[in-house]
Amino acid sequence: MVTVGKYDGKHPALTCATTAGKVLIHSPHTRGQRGGRVDTTKDQDINLLNINQQVSSVCAGSLNGKNDILAIGTQTNILAYDVNNNSDLFYKDCADGANCIVIGKLGTIIEPMVLIGGNCSLQGYNQDGNDIFWTVTGDNVCSLALVDFNAQGQNQLVVGSEDFDIRVFREDEIIAEMTETEAITSLCPMMDSRFGYALANGTVGVYDRSARYWRIKSKNQALTIHSFDIDSDGVAELITGWSNGKADYRLDGTQQLLCVSTEGEIKAYNPAPAEMRGNLMDANLTGCF
Known part of the structure; x- marks a missing residue:
């Protein structure tokens, strides 16, 4: 941890x-x-x-x-x-334990909270220690993430449980529910309404709202996931730490030119549209003379 x-x-x-x-x-x-x-x-x-x-x-x-x-x-x-x-x-x-914690604002609740996922329960405390949020969920909570799920400028609470379900709470109301194939061990916000997830069976993937964007499965277990724009293209990648000691990052499936500088900086370039290729060639030739 x-x-x-x-x-x-x-x-x-x-x-x-x-x-x-x-x-x-x-x-x-x-x-x-x-x-x-x-x-x-x-x-x-x-x-x-x-x-x-x-x-x-x-x-x-x-x-x-x-x-x-x-x-x-x-x-x-x-x-x-x-x-x-x-x-x-x-x-x-905490009678139900604190299996996972996330800190931030939820929905229309003004104060930031320490949000706790326990055994079938969710609780939120403000900085004074007052319990200002409480609700129940379907099973023991394994993971939490705050995501602007509806892209409306407010965070919803994404909850991963041992019963293989990902539930999305708008405060104490469930607004979406997705079923996976194993317990959801990790969740992380990415960008806009997307979030990453990892399962106990080695699966990692990304959801865009309630639609699965992509997923892969490994023989190793994903111990942790995080989002970061590692190639400076303006889009966050999913970084995964595996049980075999390796870490990787995954794009969204679009082929890119990846360059590593002598100082260790990584840059990625998307392919140019067909109508721009002639202009790019002219620019390159001009720079050579």
């Missing part, structure tokens, strides 16, 4: 959960924090946050529009932690 947060509002810090009930925060830009839950020394870049329970989920995000906070879930509690000030925002009991 890994997340990246700008806890001071400026510099990214890598955050990972360990199997020993600790959370590791690598923040080389801010050193020497002491006290509270954090164990550190003056010259260390790495802080350890003692949870003393098995961590089931971590997520970084902003609740105040400024700096990010760190949300840590276990099977019994949720902790919202202000890393920059080394203090708890809130600590709540």
